[in-house]
Every structure is written in structure tokens, then in C-alpha cells.
Amino acid sequence: MLEGCTPWPAERARHYRTAGHWRGESLGDLLAAAAAAHAGRTALVLGRRRLTYAELDRRVSRTAAGFVEQGIRAGDRVVVQLPNVPEFVIVCFALFRMGAKPVFSLVSHRANEIRHLVALSGAVAYVVPGTYQGFDHTRLALDLVAEHDALRTVFVLDPAAKAAADAPAGVLVALDEADAEPRPMPAPDPSDVAFFLLSGGTTALPKLIPRTHDDYAYQTRAAAELLGLGSDDVYLAVLPAEFNFTWGCPGVVGTLRSGGTVVLMDAPIADECFETIERERVTFTSLVPTVAQLWLEAAEWNEADLSSLKLVQIGGARLHRAIAERITPVLGCRLQQVFGMAEGLLTLTRATDSEETVLSTQGRPLSPDDEVRIAGPDGDDLPPGGTGELLARGPYTLQGYYRAPEHNARAFTDDGFYRTGDLARLTEDGALVIEGRIKDVIIRGGDKVSASEVEEHLLAHPAVAEVAVVPVPDPFLGERVGAYVVPAGPPPSLRELKEALHAAGLADYKLPDWLEIVVKLPLTGLGKVDKKVLAADAAARIEAADAPSEAAAAR
Known part of the structure; x- marks a missing residue:
């Protein structure tokens, strides 16, 4: 386990392996297996651009070798700040394959957040788009290289940004130059950190959440199985790919491991999304309530054919019932409520749930080994119906934030339950209802x-x-x-x-x-x-x- 991370207690780790949750899979191997089984099928779509599984896997292998030639080593941390483009997937899986650790960053982050992520992670490299939506990410990256001794290389997606920049030799590299003949690489330890997600609070700079190959491979496999994903499924990724909901609930990773197609879009604009759903025959997507509400309003007068859409997952914030009740009548598909956090615990409604459960709860935990408690002010567990703080632990819920010992001492109970900060209650049949944040x-x-x-x-x-x-x-x-x-x-x-x-x-x-x-x-x-x-x-x-x-x- 990477220094600065808290491993699962040995006894629980053995149980998760014995139960078959952790199977010693690395995330890079998941894509290789999917490419072997579905070589000619379409893996990624962005507008008119399409990559088959064979093409995607080859690009990943060549990019991994290119990163090695550029001096990236197993264990290095690399901040990745790209929009929803195929290169985001390629870069992340290349780093997984070579054992380096992507640190996810939203494209909306600026100097304050990126400076914090670079310093906290000890990143040696930073991947940027160039100038994106009017902001010069390349200039920011070069400024940070001058500030941080460890940060030595900037990879830029837009080759023109490299040509236009005044950068020291060897510091700025066009992403397409990170390309080399594939080479054998030591397999990463599945129990080690694969990448870092960011905590989602808006009151402070984000904390780093270490996700291991074992735990994330399990999360995406279990979520894909719950949805019954197969090679005919098409996932529309319209929320940021760096968002855990989009990346792995089952999201991009779960769809790719199932042999399906991921359609990338950079903004959830209803008219454009509806056109894409019709053209690509999208079968499912994931939205936050604010976007769902905009889609519902647009669907009242948009005439696009949405008949391929089977499921809309809604999570990221509380879905009010008035909106939930409109999903199926207006969009013509099934609603799945999802409660999840980058830190781990994922609950979802099921196709077999009653309409009332789907409309009014966030479903039940993904794993049979997810442990959920509702704690009152005195820390004692509350009975069903009682509202208190949600505590969780399980095979894909973190054991501690990266390099945050003081915060971890407050964020976890003595027996390893994560204090989520969410106010929640459990129904009599074990469904979770999120009532809000303790601070809300x-x-x-x-x-x-x-x-x-x-x-x-x-x-x-x-x-x-x-x-x-x-x-x-x-x-x-x-x-x-x-x-x-x-x-x-x-x-x-x-x-x-x-x-x-x-x-x-x-x-x-x-x-x-x-x-x-x-x-x-x-x-x-x-x-x-x-x-x-x-x-x-x-x-x-x-x-x-x-x-x-x-x-x-x-x-």
C-alpha cells in the first residue's frame, strides 16, 4: 500500500477475498480482457470519433510505454485534468497499466485547487487540455512547475498549445508524443492504490481518496452485474468523467468491462444529449437532479426518439419526489435512485423494488458485505425510522484519506466505520433514505x-x-x-x-x-x-x- 494510505485490516481483507469480492484484478487488466473478447466492437464515441476495443487497448499500451520513456515510473502520482474526451480514458488506463496513480481533477479547478492537489499528492506530472473554455491550463501548469520541485513534466492534449508556449526544454510534452512500442511491464499489486478521487465537499479544498485496484474492480463489477450490463449496452457519460458516479457506478469502467459502448459528451445540454441518445441508441445514463430537471423541461417539446433509453440513474444530491415522479412518464425509461460517494458506499434501487421504494428511497447497499449504521447524537445505533448520521464500512469504502491523519482520527470510528456526514434513516426493509447533510x-x-x-x-x-x-x-x-x-x-x-x-x-x-x-x-x-x-x-x-x-x- 502506498505510504500515506490506510490499508484494510488484515482480517477483513481476507474475508473480502474469500467471499470473492476481491479477485486480484488490476484495472488495466480489465480493459485488456474486454479488448480480447470484443476487439472489433465500438468502445468509445465522441461525436464522429470512434475507437474499437482493439484500438483503445493498443492506444493504452502505447501511451503507457510513452509515459515510461518520458520518465514516469510505477508509484508516481499524475494529476489528470481533462474534459470528457477519449484521451481521459486512455491516459487513466495507461497509468493503471504501468502502476502510476492518476489524481483526478475537474476541468473547472484553477490555481488554488491544482496547487493543493500537486502539493498533497507529490505529483511528478500534470495532464492538461491546453486552452479549454477560454482558460489557459498550459500556462497554469507551467507556473506550477516553477513552484514545485517534484512536478517536472506537463502533458498537453492540444499540440498547438505546446508550440505556442514558452517552456523550458523537456518540461512540456504533447500528449501524442507519449507514444512508444508496447513493452512488458510489472503487474501492479491489486491491493495497492490505483488512483485518487477527490472528496466532494464545497467548504474546503478537496481531500484525496485512495481507491485500490481490488476495491474499484469489485465496485464496477458488482454495479454492472446489478444493472445486467452486456455488450449491447450504450452508456452516455455527460457528467464529468472524474466524478465517481460517471467513472464507476458502473459508469465508464463498468460499461467497458462489460463490452459495451461509452458515448462521451462534455456538457449535459438536453437538446444535444437527446440527439445523441437517438443517434447512438443509448440505453442508460447517469444524472444529478439539477440536470434531470432540465431534461424533463426540455423533453416536453423535444421530438427526439428516446425509445432506446432503458434506465436513468440519478444521484449526487437528493432527488425530490416531485422530480422523481416525472422521470418515467416523461423520459419513458426506468428510474434508478443512487446514493454514492467517492469515499465508497454505494446504494441503489433495484428493478424488483416497488414503485414507492424507487420514488422515495435511495435503495439498498451494493454489496452484501456493506455495513451500514445510523448513529444518534450519543453514537448509539438508531432503530429503523430513526434519523441520524450514516456510518459505513465495507469492501470498497476507504479506510482513510491520503496523508490526512488528523482528519482521519475524526472521520472514522474506532472500529473503522466512516462517518459520512449524511443525515439518513433506514426503512423497515433496509432501504436507505438520505435526509440531507448534517451541515445542511x-x-x-x-x-x-x-x-x-x-x-x-x-x-x-x-x-x-x-x-x-x-x-x-x-x-x-x-x-x-x-x-x-x-x-x-x-x-x-x-x-x-x-x-x-x-x-x-x-x-x-x-x-x-x-x-x-x-x-x-x-x-x-x-x-x-x-x-x-x-x-x-x-x-x-x-x-x-x-x-x-x-x-x-x-x-
């Missing part, structure tokens, strides 16, 4: 208000298209309940919303005190509503004594 609770004069609960009620109002509920500072109550609303037509007034929620039976202390009408809600790089930005905006308005408008103050 507003304490109004001593009363605790679940932001998610208020949002659920507000979304049921016909004048509300989208909503985010955040704390608003108050000198007397401590916090008040603030609502940012994207209207569905004429904007509602605060009084109108409060009366509707009161009539629906919501306790008075939970009613919104503060309303701001906006054109859209800010999103994180993973497509989640960025409540950190909204809370800061509310606090700034209060501090400036700029009372929010209840009328249409769209910005």
Missing part, C-alpha cells in the same frame, strides 16, 4: 430545520421551478431560513410560499423567512447546487443591510 441543517432559535425538507415542500409549489434553502444570519435567532427560488412563470411572493407551506402542514418555525428570486442557481463542478456560494451571498446581503426583494430581482 439550519438552527433557527434553537430549532433544527432540515433544508432538504423545506426544499421538498417548496418544489411542490407550482410557481417554483428550482430552489435552494440556506441559512441567513440573524442577530437574535442565530440563523433564519432563506430560500433562493428560480420561478416557473411569475415569481411567487414570500407570503404566498409561507401560506402554502403552512397549509401543507409544515411547522411554522420551518417556514422561509427570506426570499430571493434568481434566474439560476450556482452549481459546483459536479453539477450540485453550490450552497456555499448562496450562503455567502445571503450573509453579504445581510451585512450590507441590503434587504432581499420579494419581487422579481433576477440577476
Whole structure:
């Protein structure tokens, strides 16, 4: 195990191997096996560009050899910051195959985040697109090389970016120059770290989550088997490929190991996605609730043929029932609710679940050896129906963040359960219901208000298209309940919303005190509503004594 990582206790590791979860597979071997079985089938699609399994496997082997020639060694960490392009898959599997460790980064990350990732990981190389969506990633990369002694090589996807850059000799390498005749390479230890995902919080710089070959191979295999994936399946990857949901739930990796086709898109724009679903006969995709809601609105008037679509997975944030109920009638496919985290635990609804379970829960754990607890304030387990903090451990849930001993001491129980920070409850039949984040609770004069609960009620109002509920500072109550609303037509007034929620039976202390009408809600790089930005905006308005408008103050 890489230094700075926490291994699974030996007894549990033996159990996971004996149970057949961990089979000694490396992620690089998964692609090689799929290429041997499905050589001529299409593996990756981006627009008009298509790669067969044989072509993809050959590119991976040549890129792995090219990285070795450029000085990358087994165990080295490499920050990978690419959009949804075939090269993202090629680079990651090449690094898997040679035993180096990709550190995933969103393309939306800038100097602050990348500087942190480079320093924390000790990265020796950095893979960038060039200039992408107006931002010069090459310039940022070269600036960081000058700051960090360990970071010595930048690989750039766009060859023109290399030609235009003023870089020291040997520092900047066009990605297509990392190409050499394949060579034998020592097989990575399946129990070692394969790559690093990033923690998804928006309140601090991300932490690094080590994922091993063993645990991720199991996660993707089990998820693919649960969905019944086969070589005729086509997965549309529209969320960032660096997102665990897109990469391996079962996502890109699960589809490739099953011999299916991965269609890459760089943005989840409904019209473009619908056209792609029709053209490529996409069978499943994964979305966050904000994107699902946009698709539902667009589908009302879009005439694309979506009949090939069998399943839409929705996760990444709580899916409110009002949206869940529209998925099948509007998109014509089955809904699968998913709760997952880059740290591990994955729960999913099943095809055999009742409609009520699919609409109102996030399903049951993926693995029979996933252990889930709901802990009360005193740390004791709560019975079914009780809401508390979700704790988890299992064959693909991390044992510790990378190089974070102090944080790990707080994030894990003495017996190795990960404290997720999610508020949840279990139904009588073992399905998980996520009620929100522990930090997504507003304490109004001593009363605790679940932001998610208020949002659920507000979304049921016909004048509300989208909503985010955040704390608003108050000198007397401590916090008040603030609502940012994207209207569905004429904007509602605060009084109108409060009366509707009161009539629906919501306790008075939970009613919104503060309303701001906006054109859209800010999103994180993973497509989640960025409540950190909204809370800061509310606090700034209060501090400036700029009372929010209840009328249409769209910005």
C-alpha cells in the first residue's frame, strides 16, 4: 500500500477475498480482457470519433510505454485534468497499466485547487487540455512547475498549445508524443492504490481518496452485474468523467468491462444529449437532479426518439419526489435512485423494488458485505425510522484519506466505520433514505430545520421551478431560513410560499423567512447546487443591510 494510505485490516481483507469480492484484478487488466473478447466492437464515441476495443487497448499500451520513456515510473502520482474526451480514458488506463496513480481533477479547478492537489499528492506530472473554455491550463501548469520541485513534466492534449508556449526544454510534452512500442511491464499489486478521487465537499479544498485496484474492480463489477450490463449496452457519460458516479457506478469502467459502448459528451445540454441518445441508441445514463430537471423541461417539446433509453440513474444530491415522479412518464425509461460517494458506499434501487421504494428511497447497499449504521447524537445505533448520521464500512469504502491523519482520527470510528456526514434513516426493509447533510441543517432559535425538507415542500409549489434553502444570519435567532427560488412563470411572493407551506402542514418555525428570486442557481463542478456560494451571498446581503426583494430581482 502506498505510504500515506490506510490499508484494510488484515482480517477483513481476507474475508473480502474469500467471499470473492476481491479477485486480484488490476484495472488495466480489465480493459485488456474486454479488448480480447470484443476487439472489433465500438468502445468509445465522441461525436464522429470512434475507437474499437482493439484500438483503445493498443492506444493504452502505447501511451503507457510513452509515459515510461518520458520518465514516469510505477508509484508516481499524475494529476489528470481533462474534459470528457477519449484521451481521459486512455491516459487513466495507461497509468493503471504501468502502476502510476492518476489524481483526478475537474476541468473547472484553477490555481488554488491544482496547487493543493500537486502539493498533497507529490505529483511528478500534470495532464492538461491546453486552452479549454477560454482558460489557459498550459500556462497554469507551467507556473506550477516553477513552484514545485517534484512536478517536472506537463502533458498537453492540444499540440498547438505546446508550440505556442514558452517552456523550458523537456518540461512540456504533447500528449501524442507519449507514444512508444508496447513493452512488458510489472503487474501492479491489486491491493495497492490505483488512483485518487477527490472528496466532494464545497467548504474546503478537496481531500484525496485512495481507491485500490481490488476495491474499484469489485465496485464496477458488482454495479454492472446489478444493472445486467452486456455488450449491447450504450452508456452516455455527460457528467464529468472524474466524478465517481460517471467513472464507476458502473459508469465508464463498468460499461467497458462489460463490452459495451461509452458515448462521451462534455456538457449535459438536453437538446444535444437527446440527439445523441437517438443517434447512438443509448440505453442508460447517469444524472444529478439539477440536470434531470432540465431534461424533463426540455423533453416536453423535444421530438427526439428516446425509445432506446432503458434506465436513468440519478444521484449526487437528493432527488425530490416531485422530480422523481416525472422521470418515467416523461423520459419513458426506468428510474434508478443512487446514493454514492467517492469515499465508497454505494446504494441503489433495484428493478424488483416497488414503485414507492424507487420514488422515495435511495435503495439498498451494493454489496452484501456493506455495513451500514445510523448513529444518534450519543453514537448509539438508531432503530429503523430513526434519523441520524450514516456510518459505513465495507469492501470498497476507504479506510482513510491520503496523508490526512488528523482528519482521519475524526472521520472514522474506532472500529473503522466512516462517518459520512449524511443525515439518513433506514426503512423497515433496509432501504436507505438520505435526509440531507448534517451541515445542511439550519438552527433557527434553537430549532433544527432540515433544508432538504423545506426544499421538498417548496418544489411542490407550482410557481417554483428550482430552489435552494440556506441559512441567513440573524442577530437574535442565530440563523433564519432563506430560500433562493428560480420561478416557473411569475415569481411567487414570500407570503404566498409561507401560506402554502403552512397549509401543507409544515411547522411554522420551518417556514422561509427570506426570499430571493434568481434566474439560476450556482452549481459546483459536479453539477450540485453550490450552497456555499448562496450562503455567502445571503450573509453579504445581510451585512450590507441590503434587504432581499420579494419581487422579481433576477440577476
